Amino acid sequence: MEMAGRSSGDGETGERWTVASLARRAGVAASTVSRALRDDPRISPEVRARIAALASEVGYTPNVLARSLVGGRSGLIGLVIGPVENPLYAALLQKAVSRAALRGWRLLLVHAGAGPIEQATADSLLQYRVDGCLITSAQLPSRVATICRANGVPLVMVNRVAWEHGSAVSCDNRAGGALLADLLVRAGHRRLAVVRGGPATSTSLERTEAFAAHVVAAGLPAPLVLGGANSHAMGYATGEAVAAMGAGERPDGVMCASDLLAMGVVDALRERGLRVPDDISVVGMDGTEPALRAPYYLTTVAQPLDDMLERAFDLLQDRMRGVPRADELVLLRGELILGRSARLPADLAGDAFPGQSRMDA
Amino acid sequence: MEMAGRSSGDGETGERWTVASLARRAGVAASTVSRALRDDPRISPEVRARIAALASEVGYTPNVLARSLVGGRSGLIGLVIGPVENPLYAALLQKAVSRAALRGWRLLLVHAGAGPIEQATADSLLQYRVDGCLITSAQLPSRVATICRANGVPLVMVNRVAWEHGSAVSCDNRAGGALLADLLVRAGHRRLAVVRGGPATSTSLERTEAFAAHVVAAGLPAPLVLGGANSHAMGYATGEAVAAMGAGERPDGVMCASDLLAMGVVDALRERGLRVPDDISVVGMDGTEPALRAPYYLTTVAQPLDDMLERAFDLLQDRMRGVPRADELVLLRGELILGRSARLPADLAGDAFPGQSRMDA
DNA sequence: TCCATTTGTGCAATCGATAGCATGAATTCC
DNA sequence: GGAATTCATGCTATCGATTGCACAAATGGA
Structure with a gap:
């Protein structure tokens, strides 16, 4: 029953067509078939058309493995x-x-x-x-x-x-980290923390280092360093630790090396009854889709x-x-994407519409 | 400066080693090299060891493209x-x-x-x-x-x-859908809804159809049919629509064709001030990691x-x-994973620890 | 009308690895 | 000790597509 739908090289069953079998069928040499299918100008238009028609009729597909062997x-x-x-x-x-x-x-x-x-x-x-x-x-x-x-x-x-x-x-992770630091500092945060990703990942290091440097340059104490792996679980654990701190020592702004970490932090803080951003601002970096929507509406720096x-x-x-x-x-x-997860500086307060107001980092 | 680190076929630069160049270097035939590297028992142990040593010394890698051409x-x-x-x-x-x-x-x-x-x-x-x-x-x-x-x-x-x-x-999507229906019905839900995924996806159809059939078989009215695409956005929109319904007509239990939809529904319901599961139970299907953790702790059927x-x-x-x-x-x-997103039947109430208590679907 | 081009195709080698068959040497047996 | 094996290895064709070169036919010019 399948016979009609089955086409194969040389008319035999199961074999795929090759330049050789096409050539035999068309009555030309294999090299002519190859050249015709690659639109070599040396092949006459009639022959080329005839071979192209035959090839598409039988459903010929070139073997890239063989081609790359010579090519x-x-x-x-x-x-x-x-x-x-x-x-x-x-x-x-x-x-x-x-x-x-x-x-x-x-x-x-x-x-x-x-x-x-x-x-x-x-x-x-x-x-x-x-x-x-x-x-x-x-x-x-x-x-x-x-x-x-x-x-x-x-x-x-x-x-x-x-x-x-x-x-x-x-x-530009350093620029992004600095931008976030600037944002938090200008919004009036005073006790900051960074949540780092994996210790060997350049992105995490660059982002958190630049953030910390910018914070210190602004005259604030160096941020608390937390985290150490790039996962929601690590963010969550860090958020729990932050929530457990006394109100006097707890950071009021947290910069995370990734959106994934930031989501974990936000989840833990909220689970412990803290409000984001009312009690703590949390910012991330990456600009991934889940972080930009409910329930996070994260303030973050989106990668292009x-x-x-x-x-x-x-x-x-x-x-x-x-x-x-x-x-x-x-x-x-x-x-920079201004979400709802961080308090804004006064001069930007009007821009606080999630996913709508953006500015270059 | 790179010379020392650079090794290439036949000692020339830029060329990769082949069985042929290895054979020349070893003073044997190409077929011998091929057989030696494939541990053909016909090759004497000494020759085999010598060729293997040479191959690993120069970092020979077989060309799979050529091999698959003949193989x-x-x-x-x-x-x-x-x-x-x-x-x-x-x-x-x-x-x-x-x-x-x-x-x-x-x-x-x-x-x-x-x-x-x-x-x-x-x-x-x-x-x-x-x-x-x-x-x-x-x-x-x-x-x-x-x-x-x-x-x-x-x-x-x-x-x-x-x-x-x-x-x-x-x-087994039908079994999963039936299981979730049974769970919701036994927990006392009376007005149910299903949120479907893409209209042409078999998983969505099977899950929601089985759910609906089971609900009807239990003597309850047929569930409200919502949704129509498998995305967080569709779940969110559906959740908004549900939240907007009057308290008298609003479903008290929602079965979603996927965890992704369920997360969207939960997000929207909470955004509108409804509590999950206190006001509405939401269950999903898939068992994906984000749905099992905070803030969802979804009740769902995990795929193996x-x-x-x-x-x-x-x-x-x-x-x-x-x-x-x-x-x-x-x-x-x-x-079946019993999370916190759905009210439980009385006989299962003790099992309500997220991600811990499971039973076969 | 004859030679010099141009044009279109075919032949054969090539890419790298593999496998069937042949060949020479080492071994065994009677 | 000579013949029959066994054993290790080499030679060569093959997979499918491409390409340099050769060659024949067709065209052009003088």
Whole structure:
């Protein structure tokens, strides 16, 4: 019953069509088929049309594996991504997939998650001869970086700085941290705290350091340093600890290294009966969607993910073309989003509409 | 300066090592190298050790593209996944990646998101000669299914039923819906509502239909049908609508087709001053992590994602081995999680500890 | 009318790894 | 000690697509 719907190379069953079988069927040489399908001007229009018609009639699909064997490029980009439970990585993944498709690249999903990358996994980058590699994991994947360097695979990192090798595109985390510090200080907060993410993640360090430096420069005591991992659970635990402090020592403003942490902090504070922002202001950083909506309406600095990925892919493409280029670090400015999770300075009070009023960071 | 760290085929710069260059260097034939590296017993232990040492010394990596050209299998699995902003898909992605690595498969990330799949994207499944395909998108990707069938590519769907072709692994959504209905009815709710997801998604339909049927069977009026898309925004809008209803007509129990919807409903209800579960009970389905923690502590039916993926990969593997097998539909039972978002029947009241007390659905 | 181009195709090698078959050497058996 | 194996390895074709080069036909000019 399936016979009619089944078409196969040379009319036999089960085999896929190849340039060779198409050539036999069309009565030409394989090279002619190849050239015709690639619109080589040396093939006469009639032959080209005839072969194109035949190919689409039988549903021929070129074998990219064979093509890349001779051509040298696989069309594959290795993708290493952080834990996608974090909405930031989810957004990055989504955008990376659609942008890669636009450029005709396919993504080899090498790793997703918080853990380190296994050797066997990292090896697949070479085994499949990826043309480039995109890393968005905060965890330092030194193994992948090393492999890429040793084998001349272009490497671009997003949302983290490159420590040894490769280019990177990142949000200007220091500027964002300073901006948030300025916001809280101007709103009259006096006892501040920072909630840090993972100790080895550049984003967390840059954000909290810049925040602390700015606070100190404003003449306030150095912020209390809390946290130490980038998760809702850590934010929640930190929020509980803050809520347990006496009213006299408790910070009145908390800056979190990520929206994920900020959501945890807010959840814990509210669970303990504290009001945000009336009792404590909480600000985050990333601008992920769940943090911008109910029940958080977080004041945060949004990363320009679209621009970041576009730049990252540009960097990759340049290097994939073989032009030797030095590694670059591209910083893009984030966008301050005034939500309802932090008291505002008097001069901004009119702007306090969640997700509506924004200003450049 | 980089010279020392740079190693390449045949000692020339820039070229990667191949079996041929290794063979020349070792003074043997290419086939010997190939066999030695694959632990062919016909190669003498000495030669094998010598070649293995050389290969690891120069960092040889086999070209999988070339291997699959002759071997017929690429080791690639095509992955089509739904919008990973939804924590359910994020969890599925994460688990799929690690499980695939365990089996030595690599994932070609074909599509991620809610939109339909473009032809060019779907074609890459054939171009890269994927050995199989895993679909977890609720959106009916008929194009991919058609392509897979026409080309004999094994296809397994997770979290949705197969409409035309391919096997499927899913949570028993009807049983889950009935279980939630039973829970709400026994807890004394009388005016119920369901919030549906996308109109074309099998999971949403099965869950809400079974819920409604069970409610009616219990002698209560048919639940109010709300919603119509699987998003937090739709849940929120529905929650607002429910909150706006008069106290006499407002449902006292709401069953949502997903945790994402349930979170939106809870957020809106609370924003409007209603208490959950004191004023209204809300239950969801999926068991995603954000719904289980503060501030939701949702009562829900958790999908056994690990088991589902394991079964899905088993199904794929069987069919990839070439053994012809009929399509299967595998249903796995979900796990009821008693949170704090719904009033409990009297006989279960002691079990109301979030995320702790569970029972099979 | 004959040679020099231009134009369209075919032949054969190539990419890297694998597998069937052949070959030479080492071993065993009677 | 010679023949029959066993064993280790080499030679070569193969997978599917691409590409340099050769070659034939068609066209042009003188």
